[in-house]
Amino acid sequence: MQRRRLLKLGLGAAVVIGIAGVGVALIKPGLVDNKLSPGSRELMRAAAQAVLSDLLPPAGAAREAALDAQLGRLDAFIAGMPAATRKELSDALGLLGTAAGRFALVGLSKPWAEAGTQDVQQALEAMRLSSSNTRQQVYHALRDLNAIAFFTEPGNWQTAGYPGQREIP
Template sequence: MKRRSLLKLGLGGAVLLGVVGGGMALLRPGLVGKQMSPSARELMRAVALSVMDGLWPTEGPARDAAVQAHLDRVDANIGGYPAAVRAELSQLFALLGSSGGRLALIGMSQDWREASAAEIQKTLNELRLSSLDVRQQIYHALRDLNTIAFFTEPDHWSLTGYPGPRQIP
């Protein structure tokens, strides 16, 4: 394949992904107002359970309540971001919420609900080590949104050995 043909193919693929991604974001946005859509909450729930695996309460109502509170904190954080950042997150959530977008962007064929924590951890590690900047950015966005919301909760500080703020006399 000649260089010019390769460039045309790459440009065509980027345009196609942009059009499909834009269409998906219009049909099923990742954010509704300043809140995650149901599919975005499912995505972030799966990522949260895998990123902070072992830090959640054991299975049951306590775990479900902790994860729902966590997702509410993620929503609150996203609501405070500038409109341009929220628009990008909405597009990312819309693409990763669709099977085609998920397969094209991160190479994951199964739904977030069906994937195990180990499978999601493997996918996230592949994104982290990818030579493509966009895949690394996806990794950082998903991981950082969850870890920020998790570790800003004072009840979780002890998990890192942080005793909390010192009292100033």
Template sequence: MQRRTLLTLGLVSGTALALAGAGAAVWTPGWRDGRLSEPARALFAGVARAVLDGVLPQDAAVQAVALKAHLDRLDTLIAGLPPATRAELSDLLALLGTAPGRWALAGLGSAWSEASTADLQAALQAMRVSGSAVRRQVYQALRDLSNGAWFADAGTWTVLGYPGPYRL
């Protein structure tokens, strides 16, 4: 392969990926009308199952209710972010909501809602220790948002041994 052919192939491939990512963000934004989109909710439910394993209720019905409340708190948390940060997060969630984006950034072949907890944990761990600063930042954002929304509820503080704020 000649150098010119390789450079052309790289340029065309990069352009195609950029257009596909931008198209996915336009068609299914991660944040829409003051709420997480359905694909973004599935993503954060998967992240919560992985990050909060052992903290989430074991009963499936109770866990479903807890995850719904968690996702509602995430809506509130994200709504409080600056508009530019919400826009960047929306683009990230849109990209992670697509199969190519999920595979490229998280290394996860299955959909967020279909992956096992072990697969989700392995994907997040790979992101955490990745040599790519972008993958590490994505991991930190997903983990921090998920944990922030979960532990914002006073009902979850007992797991940490936190008695709550002192009454003045």
């Protein structure tokens, strides 16, 4: 195959994949009414368990309640984002909600709801160390959104070893 033909093929494939990604995001958005869609809730629940693993209560009802509260804080935080940022996030979450997007960008073959915490942690670590800027950006988005939502709740500060705000004399 000639080099020029290979470049055209690569460019064509990139365009097709880009159009498919936009199509998926339009059909299955990551945000609905500025809140996480059901698929995005599964994704962010799995990411929260991976990112906040030691900061969450042990398995059981307390952990489930903490995860539900985390998803509520994520919804509130996302609702306060500018519209353009919400659109980009919705597109990214919509793509990550598909099997192809999850596998290509995250490296997970299992659906989010079925992936174990350790599987998601390993996938996030691989994304963090990836040479792909896109994979690194997805990693930072998943980690940072969960960290921001978690640490905006003053009740979580002590869990992380932060004693709280100090008075300035």
